[in-house]
Amino acid sequence: MAYKSDVITLPALLGKVPGLVGSLPALIKGSRMSKISRSRVPVGLAKGFQQAVRANPGGVALLYEDRRWTYKELNLWANKIAHHFSSNGLVKGDTVAINIENRPELIAVILACAKLGLCAAMLNTSLRGQVLVHSFNLVTPKAAVIGEERIAEIEEIREQLELPEHGFYFVADPEMPDGAGASPAGYEDLITASAASPDHDPDTIERIGLKDPLFYIYTSGTTGLPKAVVFNNGRWWKAYGGFGLAAVRLRQQDRLYCTLPFYHATGMVVCWSSVISAGAGLVLARRFSVSRFWQDIRRHECTAFGYVGELCRYLHEVPPQKDDAQNPVRVIVGNGLRPGLWKAFKKRFGIQRVVEFYASSEGNVAFTNVFGFDNTVGFSPVKYAIVEYDKEQERPLRNRRGFMKRAAKGQAGLLLGEISNKTPFDGYTDRQKTEESIFRDVFRKGDAWFNTGDLMRDIGFRHAQFVDRLGDTFRWKGENVSTTEVEIILDQQPGVLESVVYGVEVPGTNGRAGMAQVRLAVPPEEFDFAELAVGLRRALPSYAVPVFLRINEEAMTTTGTFKHQKNRLKEQGYTPQRGEAVYVLCPGHQGYQRLTAVMKQDIDAGRRRL
Incomplete structure (x- = not known):
């Protein structure tokens, strides 16, 4: 952008x-x-x-x-x-x-x-x-x-x-x-x-x-x-x-x-x-x-x-x-x-x-967008902050005193909303999930801010641009998709040993298309991809069914805390890597098809819609 x-x-x-x-x-x-x-x-x-x-x-x-x-x-x-x-x-x-x-x-x-x-x-x-x-x-x-x-x-x-x-x-x-x-x-x-x-x-x-x-x-x-x-x-x-x-x-x-x-x-x-x-x-x-x-x-x-x-x-x-x-x-x-x-x-x-x-x-x-500018989510009258964020560590940066740092104008950062009487955070039905969404001691001891989980860019005069979503949720077809929810369903499908789900950018589309790296119990040529598509469509809303599958025949790469390393996978997108096959679920087809170079070119150019 x-x-x-x-x-x-x-x-x-x-x-x-x-x-x-x-x-x-x-x-x-x-x-x-x-x-x-x-x-x-x-x-x-x-x-x-x-x-x-x-x-x-x-x-x-x-x-x-x-x-x-x-x-x-x-x-x-x-x-x-x-x-x-x-x-x-x-x-x-x-x-x-x-x-x-x-x-x-x-x-x-x-x-x-x-x-x-x-x-x-x-x-x-x-x-x-x-x-x-x-x-x-x-x-x-x-x-x-x-x-x-x-x-x-x-x-x-x-x-x-x-x-x-x-x-x-x-x-x-x-x-x-x-x-x-x-x-x-x-x-x-x-x-x-x-x-x-x-x-x-x-x-x-x-x-x-x-x-x-x-x-x-x-x-x-x-x-x-x-x-x-x-x-x-x-x-x-x-x-x-x-x-x-x-x-x-x-x-x-x-x-x-x-x-x-x-x-x-x-x-x-x-x-x-x-x-x-x-x-x-x-x-x-x-x-x-x-x-x-x-x-x-x-x-x-x-x-x-x-x-x-x-x-x-x-x-x-x-x-x-x-x-x-x-x-x-x-x-x-x-x-x-x-x-x-x-x-x-x-x-x-x-x-x-x-x-x-x-x-x-x-x-x-x-x-x-009260003032009618182009390419902006508009103006906010309430107190917010856009803070520096470390994508590798998946957390906001803090200085030596333990406080967060505001991002510079034009720099992408994590959007936070101050929790106050005028801007309360009502939370979820689950109190633990409510507390997990709050950052404390952000700029001073005792303050509290809601973590939006979204990257934004300050473009001046309290206006911002949306950059991306963080964490394990992505947006596709106008809907929020929980990667954990999809992983649970995927792992229950016959022949699937392990999966990691994330969103990837597709040229000419809004949001991210669902993609899963999966480890199968049998070689890809022996796996029933049509049956997998039927099972996923039966269990998930249409927008949550992964569009792409990347077949990984080895154990998934994880961090020291046993979290899947999704950033690398997101960066790879749906481009086939050496030794890995990528499959795609196209409209009008019952099952996943192996992605060819011609098909990828058509998707990239918008000639084949997803």
């Missing part, structure tokens, strides 16, 4: 000010909301949505295919579900596991939970098997709401779920091949059962404060199975102000198109809070489709959309059309847009503003 050309100077910053004058009141209000610390003030998703209903009751709140709801209509629907939950004994602080794909019923259920102060555990709709069991039981839910499209996956593991039978709710799916079905045995049909419930706002909305839990968002973290991150109402409120009011700055007549899954914070928090803050419309898509994307944008007259880096790349890879820039979009919000694609994407599709941001589900520091 040519960061020198992206360094922000004072003249460049001052040049952005005239364009922000009209938005100054919203910027000030949003900035204040992002720093709120008064615990007794009612805040959160339910409060924000209530304000939008009062400001724009007849405005379109939600569009999905040919169906639409005004703010008043969506509010009444969610209220019915909330009162039904309450009549069944659910109270503020209880957790409700939710496993529904992107569709209107999901929005109504999430909103209903928020109104009662229930914590919605947003289960990844790609999960199945033991990973799904772990994620479900981890948060000890008092109830579960399961979409018809996920019933089969839940029934496979139902006996292992720690929830009484009467706690399961069913939400029919009109898009099933045979249409919406009847509620299966052991489930209550939530939408039908709640239809006769009261539709007024629950009074609990006024008793929800900063620290009250709102969601559990699952993250792979750096090791092991998924961790449940507590996302409280205060954090949502700060995003509502910081992203919605201060950065994205939609208007009531705007509509934001979201194809991102709502079990991720980018869709659930950033996109939806930006919509609600303006009383604008959310246009929801079940899933991302390259062929339908711009059709939906034009059909619903969307003026904004949410993205992750891969999404923008997929759109840009479609052959140019004469009408590419003839669309109503003026602003996009998301993360992971590559610097090499940024300006070309804006120009081709006529995008005025890119509100790139940096945040994590569990973190206490965020950046937002």
Whole structure:
């Protein structure tokens, strides 16, 4: 990355000010909301949505295919579900596991939970098997709401779920091949059962404060199975102000198109809070489709959309059309847009503003591109530090006094967020994992900082560029992948003796493709690579299945503390080394194929997509 050309100077910053004058009141209000610390003030998703209903009751709140709801209509629907939950004994602080794909019923259920102060555990709709069991039981839910499209996956593991039978709710799916079905045995049909419930706002909305839990968002973290991150109402409120009011700055007549899954914070928090803050419309898509994307944008007259880096790349890879820039979009919000694609994407599709941001589900520091510079995750109003990091030792550098050293401008370093009353670290359900994410005595005795696990580069005036992720997690297809989780599954496959998983860079893509170095029980020519692919696809979400395999016939190289030396493997990428074969899993193929020089050239040049 040519960061020198992206360094922000004072003249460049001052040049952005005239364009922000009209938005100054919203910027000030949003900035204040992002720093709120008064615990007794009612805040959160339910409060924000209530304000939008009062400001724009007849405005379109939600569009999905040919169906639409005004703010008043969506509010009444969610209220019915909330009162039904309450009549069944659910109270503020209880957790409700939710496993529904992107569709209107999901929005109504999430909103209903928020109104009662229930914590919605947003289960990844790609999960199945033991990973799904772990994620479900981890948060000890008092109830579960399961979409018809996920019933089969839940029934496979139902006996292992720690929830009484009467706690399961069913939400029919009109898009099933045979249409919406009847509620299966052991489930209550939530939408039908709640239809006769009261539709007024629950009074609990006024008793929800900063620290009250709102969601559990699952993250792979750096090791092991998924961790449940507590996302409280205060954090949502700060995003509502910081992203919605201060950065994205939609208007009531705007509509934001979201194809991102709502079990991720980018869709659930950033996109939806930006919509609600303006009383604008959310246009929801079940899933991302390259062929339908711009059709939906034009059909619903969307003026904004949410993205992750891969999404923008997929759109840009479609052959140019004469009408590419003839669309109503003026602003996009998301993360992971590559610097090499940024300006070309804006120009081709006529995008005025890119509100790139940096945040994590569990973190206490965020950046937002408020000023509209290119190639930056933006500006952060909270206290953070970028410190020198030793990749070989895999730890921050400390001086003779034991304190860390701030990285120089333009130098990549580890991003830390100061833990304070204004920027707390709420942590995980596991206290030990929470403590492992904290550095103490960083710049002075007694201070505490959250370890983001990400390398960032300071480019001036509190702006930064994202560089890379550290540790045992990498990002691919817009998803975080836990290498430990994949290693556990790989090591269970027939004929696999040992594995080490990591991410490798592939030209022209965002994130890192999964790669595994494996030691087999038989020579490669006798191993069934098709069977391995079937086993991995059965046990893992598609984005977590390794794209590349490097066959190693000797014992894995480890450090003195018996950790796999992944840095060397990452540097080798997927280039075959002497005496080692590399295999690749290409779209459209059932099993892994041996990587040839021609195939590698096609992948490097972007002629063969992964």
